Amino acid sequence: MSNDRAGDIAEKLRQQAAAMDAGEKLPSVRTLSRAYGASPVTITAAITVLAEAGIVRPEPGRGTFVAPRTQSGGGTGALRETRDEPDYAWQSSTLGRTRVDPGRAGRFGSAGTAGHVQLSWGYLAPELQPFDELRTIGARCAKSHRAWTMAPPMGLPELREAFAAELGAHRDEVLVMPGGQQSLAFAMRTLADPGSTLITESPGYPGATIAAQAAGLNIAAVQADAEGIIPSQFADALERTRAKLVYLQPGCSNPTGAVLSPERREQVLALAKMHGAFIIEDDWARNMSLEGTTAPQLFTQEPDGHVVTIATLSKPAAPGLRVGAIAARGPAGERLRTARIADDMCVPALTQEIALALLSSAAWPRHLGRLRAGLLERRDAMVEEIRAAMPGTRVATVPASGIHLWVRLPEGADSTALAAAANAAGVMIGDGRQYFVDEPPAPFIRLSYSAASVPQIRAGVHRVAGLLESQASTGR
């Protein structure tokens, strides 16, 4: 193909388009190819020249159309003329439907502004993070050569070892990951085929819902109560959907704080075995036990590789660290470890070094002790304030670990309107609606006590209580 030939044809096509109306369809590439005695490649090149000049708009699968006329381009403009605005319209038809629901993803992880009282953020307030330790350790680690070389794709051996001890796994079963969210998305994508079904407890973690959407999975929600997922409904869902992948938070549910009870653990594992299913266990709250009792990982209760467990340091340490781990047994573990390198070469060595130094320092247990005291004080203040200031609401479970309270609003209350009003009034709260995969059965809000101080918690709950009261008095 000669460029001159494509240029000549482009000029002829420009004249042809100028005589047509905007939105009219140009003849097909095959017809033009015949008409101009040129190859389809040359015709396509000519059309590309016109498209770049904004004279025509190719729509993949439909044809090429005369573009709307603008002052700077359009049918009568010169070919070399440039347009003021890029035209991304073609992308919509090329991309097709979005997998991740933008509404759900947009609401997720909203941090508000520095002026907001943060009762919706699922991480620690700066004063609860091991900031001094991280600063000292970080400076020391940054001086080592190892921090600036490529780490092994599975992670630093010593850090794998440290996570293995934490997870009740063998070092070889552990894969160091850049945090919990990435671990979820990666496990879902690697252990299930697009178009298959993932079962998740509901209410549940919205980040798992969008991770499943990103992996192209269908989602079947199964009701959970104060003891976790309800086994009879779980059994029905496995039967009905033939799902082979399940997402659960057995140690502590975000948002409800529920812990999967010992009886249900047995039932859930038996069902997973019977149906040949994998359970992704999101063990995010492991180091945030408030009452001194920690449920065992489901992973340690089952030897045959049905459970893949995920840990993160974002919650008990600092969210910016972005270090976590997956442990998995058998061919699934092998598959995860093989697939890992397709995503990136490794978790940055510097952050792995920092995580390793933190976990193996004497400062870590000291930090966890301080953290527990700080969270306990905040949890109790929040529960007390809700009970005093928000009559008609109910704290579903006073959680024995974690950082969230799940609050049932009075019948008929509008959680979405309340969350929006609270946001406008300077308090971030979680609209319960987003924790359900489908429609919520009742109005809830999620209030988190980890990111605010006790005075902020008290003031924030009061402000929300006032808004709830005025919602009720104005008939919503």
Ligand SMILES: Cc1ncc(COP(=O)(O)O)c(C=O)c1O
């Ligand atoms: C239940 C749960 N799992 C996983 C994550 C992801 O955490 P990370 O910051 O480690 O990606 C979160 C964060 O909010 C969470 O609440």
